[in-house]
Amino acid sequence: MKRAFIAALGVLLVALALYPITATGYGIRFMLQLFMWVALAQSWNLISGLTGYVSFGHVAFFGTGAYATGILVATHGWHWMPASLMGGVAGAILALIIGYPCLRLKGPYFAISMLGLNEVMRVLVSYFEGLTGGGSGLSLPALHASVQIYYATGLAAVAVTATAFLIITSRFGLRLMTIREDEVAAEAMGIDTARYKLYAFLLSAFVPGVVGGLQARDQGYIEPMAVFPLLTTITMIVMALFGGKGTVWGPALGAVTLFVFQELVWARFLYLHQVLFGAIIIVVVLLMPRGILGILQQRFQLPRTI
Amino acid sequence: MGVIITPAMVGQVVISGLLAGALYSMVALGLALIFGVMRVINVAHGTILMLGAYTTFWWFQLLGINPYLSLLVSMPLMFLLGVFLQRSMVHRVVDAPELSSLLLTFGISIALVNVTQYAFSSDVRSVEFLTGSFLVGPLALSKSRLVSFAFAVGLTLFAFWFLQKTKLGKAIRATSQSREVAMVCGVNVQRIHLYAFGMASALAAAGGSLVAVVVAIQPEMGQVYTFKSFLVIVLGGAGNYPGALLGGMLLGLVEQLSSLFLTTQVSEAVAYVLLVLVLLLRPTGLLGGRST
Numbered sequence: 001m002k003r004a005f006i007a008a009l010g011v012l013l014v015a016l017a018l019y020p021i022t023a024t025g026y027g028i029r030f031m032l033q034l035f036m037w038v039a040l041a042q043s044w045n046l047i048s049g050l051t052g053y054v055s056f057g058h059v060a061f062f063g064t065g066a067y068a069t070g071i072l073v074a075t076h077g078w079h080w081m082p083a084s085l086m087g088g089v090a091g092a093i094l095a096l097i098i099g100y101p102c103l104r105l106k107g108p109y110f111a112i113s114m115l116g117l118n119e120v121m122r123v124l125v126s127y128f129e130g131l132t133g134g135g136s137g138l139s140l141p142a143l144h145a146s147v148q149i150y151y152a153t154g155l156a157a158v159a160v161t162a163t164a165f166l167i168i169t170s171r172f173g174l175r176l177m178t179i180r181e182d183e184v185a186a187e188a189m190g191i192d193t194a195r196y197k198l199y200a201f202l203l204s205a206f207v208p209g210v211v212g213g214l215q216a217r218d219q220g221y222i223e224p225m226a227v228f229p230l231l232t233t234i235t236m237i238v239m240a241l242f243g244g245k246g247t248v249w250g251p252a253l254g255a256v257t258l259f260v261f262q263e264l265v266w267a268r269f270l271y272l273h274q275v276l277f278g279a280i281i282i283v284v285v286l287l288m289p290r291g292i293l294g295i296l297q298q299r300f301q302l303p304r305t306i
Numbered sequence: 307m308g309v310i311i312t313p314a315m316v317g318q319v320v321i322s323g324l325l326a327g328a329l330y331s332m333v334a335l336g337l338a339l340i341f342g343v344m345r346v347i348n349v350a351h352g353t354i355l356m357l358g359a360y361t362t363f364w365w366f367q368l369l370g371i372n373p374y375l376s377l378l379v380s381m382p383l384m385f386l387l388g389v390f391l392q393r394s395m396v397h398r399v400v401d402a403p404e405l406s407s408l409l410l411t412f413g414i415s416i417a418l419v420n421v422t423q424y425a426f427s428s429d430v431r432s433v434e435f436l437t438g439s440f441l442v443g444p445l446a447l448s449k450s451r452l453v454s455f456a457f458a459v460g461l462t463l464f465a466f467w468f469l470q471k472t473k474l475g476k477a478i479r480a481t482s483q484s485r486e487v488a489m490v491c492g493v494n495v496q497r498i499h500l501y502a503f504g505m506a507s508a509l510a511a512a513g514g515s516l517v518a519v520v521v522a523i524q525p526e527m528g529q530v531y532t533f534k535s536f537l538v539i540v541l542g543g544a545g546n547y548p549g550a551l552l553g554g555m556l557l558g559l560v561e562q563l564s565s566l567f568l569t570t571q572v573s574e575a576v577a578y579v580l581l582v583l584v585l586l587l588r589p590t591g592l593l594g595g596r597s598t
Contacts, residue, residue, distance in 0.1 A: 277416060
């Protein structure tokens with residue numbers, strides 16, 4: 001079973017690596033977006049799925065990364081690859097600044113503070129016009145690098161999934177999950193909860209920064225309203241929840257399922273697709289709070305962390 | 307920037323701040339009720355406000371009757387909507403982790419907003435009623451804002467009287483202090499949850515009706531009020547009802563005062579910076595709230 005799974009995974013990765021040879025422009029773009037959602041859902045899962053601290057403004061790291069990359073490319077003439085890595089670093093720095101104080105907040109207060117952070121970032125980006133172009137946005141020099149960005153985004157998705165696997169199967173992951181189940185008990189057992197929460201938060205902020213940078217490069221134009229939307233945060237949360245939060249494969253599964261569903265179905269309901277999205281959220285929360293994997297785990301008695 | 311700030315300007319913004327703050331207080335009192343009683347953060351609160359605003363708009367547009375009378379329609383309507391939402395969905399996530407209630411109410415909100423867009427289009431609309439201002443010395447007081455302020459103060463006082471003096475109000479406060487003890491004392495907690503969500507929605511609807519007379523409305527207007535209500539209840543102490551009043555007034559004042567020195571966009575960020583500062587320095591709010 002395990003070997004078959006690894007073999008299938010290998011075949012899938014090779015197929016994805018070879019895909020650009022035959023793909024159309026639309027196909028590349030579709031897969032690139034898919035990778036982006038996998039990476040975002042996975043990174044949200046690292047902090048919120050494992051520790052239970054709901055990051056309700058995770059798109060702040062995405063937007064920060066997009067702007068850091070955009071500024072480095074457009075104003076300083078950097079190549080997009082190191083620039084998008086710096087986007088990740090920018091996301092992690094923001095996480096360090098905000099996480100150090102805010103991770104002390106419990107429950108809904110942390111969620112609200114993250115929501116506030118996202119609003120503050122959007123306003124700051126609009127305000128510093130000299131640096132960011134303000135509300136009229138920032139244009140990057142034209143470049144056709146969709147295939148390279150396809151690989152880079154795919155790599156980000158694979159890397160964050162591998163990170164999730166390594167964390168969840170390690171003592172670090174156990175510590176995080178102990179915090180989720182009972183933080184007081186975790187402290188009583190000698191876990192330095194503040195430190196491990198911060199580590200998880202930094203890891204979960206790095207990848208959205210990188211992905212934000214790659215998106216900025218791929219789109220060629222960014223503006224505050226487009227890179228800090230609450231809806232993006234909600235989408236990554238719903239994807240993680242739909243697949244199964246707190247697991248290795250759940251967020252990826254949820255991202256693939258919902259994204260494909262969105263492309264196939266929602267495009268046909270142009271006017272009412274948000275009603276459909278709202279309905280999906282309600283159904284997922286009420287009927288399958290542990291996601292697809294949660295249901296499978298219960299039925300087949302699988303480990304809770306796969 | 308070299309702008310000279312005169313005492314009259316300061317007086318003007320203080321008054322504008324208080325006028326806006328009373329509305330914030332009333333709307334946030336609703337959110338505080340839901341949070342106090344159920345520990346649920348209702349992301350759809352502003353959406354219900356928006357629906358209240360549309361009720362007033364159509365009332366005025368189609369019937370042409372005084373828009374303030376539409377409070378008699380919008381409040382009961384949204385009370386019923388609130389009871390329905392609580393009864394059909396929200397009651398199932400009351401004891402779940404905060405993620406469930408945040409997402410669920412967001413889902414409700416986005417669906418309602420989208421239906422409104424579909425039904426009434428995204429056009430910006432306004433109720434042309436009581437335009438113009440009273441001039442008091444150097445100060446200009448918008449008539450519609452003043453009347454809305456008076457209604458907001460009246461309704462808030464009524465809500466407080468209700469919470470303090472009536473049996474149902476006492477049961478609501480008892481439930482928010484301790485659900486178990488309230489249950490032991492014979493309070494039907496499930497019903498209290500229904501009433502709390504209904505009352506909160508009626509307050510939001512009142513906010514919407516009063517806002518509709520003052521500013522232009524559109525289907526996505528609610529999110530701002532949801533966020534502001536979050537701010538207010540954090541400022542005042544979540545689940546602390548008098549705190550919501552103080553928080554609302556404070557938010558109104560801070561917004562207006564900072565708009566003297568900064569652009570409108572940045573003065574919004576000031577409110578969020580205040581939020582994060584209060585969360586960090588005094589997580590239980592200025593008047594002390596209840597931890598979760």
